[in-house]
Amino acid sequence: MLTPPKKGQYALRAVYELAKRRGQGPIKISAIAEAQAIPHRFLEVILHQLKGSGLVDAKRGYYGGYALSKPPADITVGDVLRHLQRETPPGQCVACGSQQSCPFVGRCAFSLLWQRVKNAAYEIYDSTTLQDLLDDHAPVEALKTMGAA
Amino acid sequence: MLTPPKKGQYALRAVYELAKRRGQGPIKISAIAEAQAIPHRFLEVILHQLKGSGLVDAKRGYYGGYALSKPPADITVGDVLRHLQRETPPGQCVACGSQQSCPFVGRCAFSLLWQRVKNAAYEIYDSTTLQDLLDDHAPVEALKTMGAA
DNA sequence: ATTTTCCCGACTGATATAGTCAGGATAGAC
DNA sequence: GTCTATCCTGACTATATCAGTCGGGAAAAT
16 A cells, blocks of 8 residues: 555665765666666666756766765655655645545545645655665654554 | 555545444445445445454345444544555565565665654554544644644 | 767556456345 | 345456556767
């Protein structure tokens, strides 16, 4: 239900790899694909899409490749995920995705609930930077919500 | 990405309807389906599945129908949702659903993150009872995580 | 000029979800 | 006892989304 889509996972693994190699100049798609076990052609699509958000810069040609446009500490997981899914049109019911008309628009007993879950998720995403992931520990203020498996 | 599946939404709307009519004896599937705009045949499947968890009781025959087996205050959204999706096999990576083998098993930089998001979601689900939904307000201790739309 | 890389849109295939269908079982109405 | 309204049950189909591919084009270095 709330397992992130492959595309998002690939994107995060890719920028994570870029963060790890920051300072080594542009990293080729093929290098990232190999290191993170991502289909090469698919990763092309994903990184290109990410470029549109300004989180990564691309360089073409012989010594081309991708690089983060900001320090890993300034990029959050939320930044990455947000730019992959087209955001839901404002005023639209969170639950009734697509442009289907919700039969309970305005008086839905659950819309608030879905909204809260979504906010809780992005609160975590937005408070986790690539640097946090590199350091292999969760941000301090979020740890208390962890609980057991 | 984290919009709940239709099945779960239908299930919740159905038990919500049952909670609303509690005390009126068994409620027919057709009545629930009409009130909540759920395909009749599909709702049959869903309610039958829910019955397996003991949250609802069914009665057959002329005056048959469904009813909650417990007071609305004793049933949480988490209870309902948990019984709809087969739980992920233990030890399995949260992200790499199905039984696909994760190439980063054990050393995945993100598994902790996914786990935390999942936990945060179920913390909200488990602290929201049907009674809360009937009262049309969120449980107090969860309100602080709401934020803007 | 050629190679190596990213760029870009259209396309295909797999998978999970959403929903249907036909018929059987049970309980009450008559 | 028969009839009807209801839930029960599994197998089935359709659809939408996701995952991934393909072919070719454009910049940058050699």
